[in-house]
Amino acid sequence: xxxxxxxxxxxxxxxxxxxxxxxxxxxxxxxxxxxxxxxxxxxxxxxxxxxxxxxxxxxxxxxxxxxxxxxxxxxxxxxxxxxxxxxxxxxxxxxxxxxxxxxxxxxxxxxxxxxxxxxxxxxxxxxxxxxxxxxxxxxxxxxxxxxxxxxxxxxxxxxxxxxxxxxxxxxxxxxxxxxxxxxxxxxxxxxxxxxxxxxxxxxxxxxxxxxxxxxxxxxxxxxxxxxxxxxxxxxxxxxxxxxxxxxxxxxxxxxxxxxxxxxxxxxxxxxxxxxxxxxxxxxxxxxxxxxxxxxxxxxxxxxxxxxxxxxxxx
Amino acid sequence: xxxxxxxxxxxxxxxxxxxxxxxxxxxxxxxxxxxxxxxxxxxxxxxxxxxxxxxxxxxxxxxxxxxxxxxxxxxxxxxxxxxxxxxxxxxxxxxxxxxxxxxxxxxxxxxxxxxxxxxxxxxxxxxxxxxxxxxxxxxxxxxxxxxxxxxxxxxxxxxxxxxxxxxxxxxxxxxxxxxxxxxxxxxxxxxxxxxxxxxxxxxxxxxxxxxxxxxxxxxxxxxxxxxxxxxxxxxxxxxxxxxxxxxxxxxxxxxxxxxxxxxxxxxxxxxxxxxxxxxxxxxxxxxxxxxxxxxxxxxxxxxxxxxxxxxx
Numbered sequence: 001x002x003x004x005x006x007x008x009x010x011x012x013x014x015x016x017x018x019x020x021x022x023x024x025x026x027x028x029x030x031x032x033x034x035x036x037x038x039x040x041x042x043x044x045x046x047x048x049x050x051x052x053x054x055x056x057x058x059x060x061x062x063x064x065x066x067x068x069x070x071x072x073x074x075x076x077x078x079x080x081x082x083x084x085x086x087x088x089x090x091x092x093x094x095x096x097x098x099x100x101x102x103x104x105x106x107x108x109x110x111x112x113x114x115x116x117x118x119x120x121x122x123x124x125x126x127x128x129x130x131x132x133x134x135x136x137x138x139x140x141x142x143x144x145x146x147x148x149x150x151x152x153x154x155x156x157x158x159x160x161x162x163x164x165x166x167x168x169x170x171x172x173x174x175x176x177x178x179x180x181x182x183x184x185x186x187x188x189x190x191x192x193x194x195x196x197x198x199x200x201x202x203x204x205x206x207x208x209x210x211x212x213x214x215x216x217x218x219x220x221x222x223x224x225x226x227x228x229x230x231x232x233x234x235x236x237x238x239x240x241x242x243x244x245x246x247x248x249x250x251x252x253x254x255x256x257x258x259x260x261x262x263x264x265x266x267x268x269x270x271x272x273x274x275x276x277x278x279x280x281x282x283x284x285x286x287x288x289x290x291x292x293x294x295x296x297x298x299x300x301x302x303x304x305x306x307x308x309x310x311x312x313x314x
Numbered sequence: 315x316x317x318x319x320x321x322x323x324x325x326x327x328x329x330x331x332x333x334x335x336x337x338x339x340x341x342x343x344x345x346x347x348x349x350x351x352x353x354x355x356x357x358x359x360x361x362x363x364x365x366x367x368x369x370x371x372x373x374x375x376x377x378x379x380x381x382x383x384x385x386x387x388x389x390x391x392x393x394x395x396x397x398x399x400x401x402x403x404x405x406x407x408x409x410x411x412x413x414x415x416x417x418x419x420x421x422x423x424x425x426x427x428x429x430x431x432x433x434x435x436x437x438x439x440x441x442x443x444x445x446x447x448x449x450x451x452x453x454x455x456x457x458x459x460x461x462x463x464x465x466x467x468x469x470x471x472x473x474x475x476x477x478x479x480x481x482x483x484x485x486x487x488x489x490x491x492x493x494x495x496x497x498x499x500x501x502x503x504x505x506x507x508x509x510x511x512x513x514x515x516x517x518x519x520x521x522x523x524x525x526x527x528x529x530x531x532x533x534x535x536x537x538x539x540x541x542x543x544x545x546x547x548x549x550x551x552x553x554x555x556x557x558x559x560x561x562x563x564x565x566x567x568x569x570x571x572x573x574x575x576x577x578x579x580x581x582x583x584x585x586x587x588x589x590x591x592x593x594x595x596x597x598x599x600x601x602x603x604x605x606x607x608x609x610x611x612x613x614x615x616x617x618x619x620x621x622x623x624x625x626x
Contacts, residue, residue: 006418010407010411011407014411128403128404129402133403135368136368136398138391138419138421140388309370312368312369
């Protein structure tokens with residue numbers, strides 16, 4: 001089995017595209033980092049930040065005097081007050097803030113590249129006709145498919161590791177070493193949540209893994225069933241980009257119909273659980289994981305059964 | 315009991331109630347080159363794909379070197395090396411890396427030396443480190459043979475192996491197969507070209523419309539009774555020759571052809587007797603010319619649809 005996985009990895013990395021994706025990832029991290037530093041002027045804490053925040057509070061209080069019912073401004077004052085209470089510079093930006101914000105945002109690219117590679121890994125063997133030579137070896141079909149699946153996951157995981165390493169280095173160079181345990185306020189749907197930046201980053205990475213696994217598995221399944229990379233990549237990307245939109249629509253449907261909570265889309269992005277405890281009113285993380293697990297088992301069963309029985313006649 | 319290199323029993327393939335291969339059984343002896351001959355679309359490739367389990371069998375059993383392919387899958391697959399139609403490779407990798415890839419998949423260890431040995435055998439030493447996308451069809455074919463032989467299989471399965479090879483290449487390929495069988499390797503070759511089978515195989519099966527309609531050795535086919543060769547004589551006096559032959563009852567099957575020629579159906583020995591008789595009786599024999607009916611003709615006689623597939 002190990003030699004089969006090694007073979008599949010050799011093939012993935014023998015393709016130029018697999019390396020280009022890593023380079024794109026690297027360039028994207030640098031580009032976004034530089035833009036944030038130069039254009040948005042993000043950087044380390046200003047020693048006089050307390051005075052600035054206090055000045056802002058006074059400014060907002062002026063506005064509030066004219067409009068006593070302005071809730072928006074009241075919230076702003078309250079927020080600024082909590083910056084002072086917790087002693088958090090709202091404009092402080094360090095390597096860990098970069099990791100938690102930008103690098104996590106870039107995981108979208110990893111999913112995208114993994115979908116592309118994962119859907120090629122089976123379908124390209126069909127397109128090139130090499131599947132014939134592959135399946136006349138003394139290995140069961142499921143072993144060969146499993147080796148391909150594992151190799152795809154290893155590639156995805158390498159991309160993630162590469163992203164984290166690039167991100168850390170770029171963050172360090174552009175924004176300086178930050179405190180892993182620095183507190184900050186994370187913006188959520190329900191307002192601001194006090195959190196530790198490093199913990200928050202790790203939590204998001206952890207919550208990202210199941211959704212990466214599921215989306216790559218969907219692409220892998222489609223490419224095995226349809227033998228077509230174009231179709232698999234197309235649907236994979238469709239799922240990837242539409243899951244957030246569909247997720248929003250499903251929130252609305254779920255208010256009326258409970259079954260909508262069982263659809264896969266709202267559960268694809270688990271990183272929301274790093275911000276809030278419930279989605280769709282009452283769905284919690286364990287429940288989302290359970291739903292994903294059921295989908296996962298169905299997808300895998302379909303993929304392997306299909307491949308096992310298929311007649312190879314190209 | 316000696317094990318057969320390959321034993322195929324009642325192999326049947328149905329797709330949506332359409333019978334593609336119908337109850338085909340045959341055996342391949344050790345060190346034998348066995349041909350599957352038939353027009354395109356007769357089911358040769360389907361038979362081969364069922365043997366190497368690329369496609370499922372509706373019915374039937376396959377034994378490779380005594381191993382049942384259903385019960386001892388890995389053992390039986392290890393015994394086989396195959397090229398199924400055109401050999402395809404990972405074009406973005408070198409020939410060597412492609413071979414290494416397949417070597418890694420073997421159950422018996424394939425050493426670096428073995429890979430080099432096989433590369434030398436197929437004459438690809440100079441090109442093996444280039445990417446496969448730079449290879450000509452002939453080179454790919456040879457790389458195909460190399461990947462099939464890599465793990466020392468006892469049975470080599472070649473589906474239309476000479477497709478895309480030039481006559482020189484086909485000749486070399488044939489000689490090469492011969493040398494393999496001397497090492498005890500058995501070979502199955504499929505082709506729609508009878509002339510090729512004639513030169514390559516020890517025995518062959520004729521497949522038509524999914525059925526095995528005839529198995530015979532090349533010699534058998536050549537010696538079949540209805541195919542006593544026709545010999546053409548050119549003499550100065552055809553009528554006198556006819557009288558003589560009738561008198562000595564050497565032939566009944568007499569045919570006068572244009573000019574001073576006649577042809578009779580006689581075997582080798584009788585040809586000499588006829589010549590002696592004519593010469594002794596003062597008839598001038600200008601030429602004796604055996605008209606060999608080709609195997610092709612006999613193949614056509616056996617298969618009804620031969621014209622479409624049997625011709626080059």
